[in-house]
Amino acid sequence: MAASDTKSVLFVCLGNICRSPIAEAVFRKMASDAGVADKWRIDSAATSTYEIGNPPDFRGQACMKKHGVPMRHVARQVTREDFTSFDYILCMDESNLSDLKRKAKSVKNTKATVELLGKFDPQKQLIINDPYYGSDQDFEKVYEQCVRCCKAFLEVNS
Incomplete structure (x- = not known):
């Protein structure tokens, strides 16, 4: 398959240990289940440096396992290269969006469409709130939002 046939999506949140790795995992499984995983490059990242090198939050991992x-x-x-190598950069809240748009201004030839993942939510919940200081139920809510949004995003891009 030619590289031009491949689409790419980067999910982004503040620390890349809660929301964005959940969205990445959900989307990767959906693409795999739909038989289109080979047509996608899927990753996630943070706007901050807080958690670089760390695994996903244990509560998010438990939710995904469940x-x-x-x-x-x-x-x-x-990274700067993310703006030129990904088709879509989908983030979780207005703060992420603001940070990403500011970073994108310093990158020449950016090709990524930068927007909120919640834009795709059929229930119109635009913001996916950070569950870090919350409970297991907050992680479950993030999972449910990511399922709805990723399903709609995949449908639009199939």
Whole structure:
């Protein structure tokens, strides 16, 4: 398959240990289940440097395990190259969006469409709140939002 036939998506949140690795894992499983995983490059990253090198939050991992969604990720920060190599950069809240748009201004030839993942939510919940200081139920809510948004995003891009 030619590289031009491949689409790419980068999911982004503040630390890359809660929301964005959940979205990445959910989307990767959906693409795999739909038989289109080979047509996608899928990753996630952080706007901050807080958690670089760390695995996903244990509560997020437990939530994914409960739903049978494989999750393997090590936190990293968004790079300048991400703006030129990804088709889509989908983030979780207005703060992420602001940080990404500011970074994108310093990159020549950016090709990525930068927007909120929640834009795709059929229930119109635009913001996916950070569950870090919350409970297991908050991680479950993030998972449910990511399922809805990723399903709609995949449908639009199939």
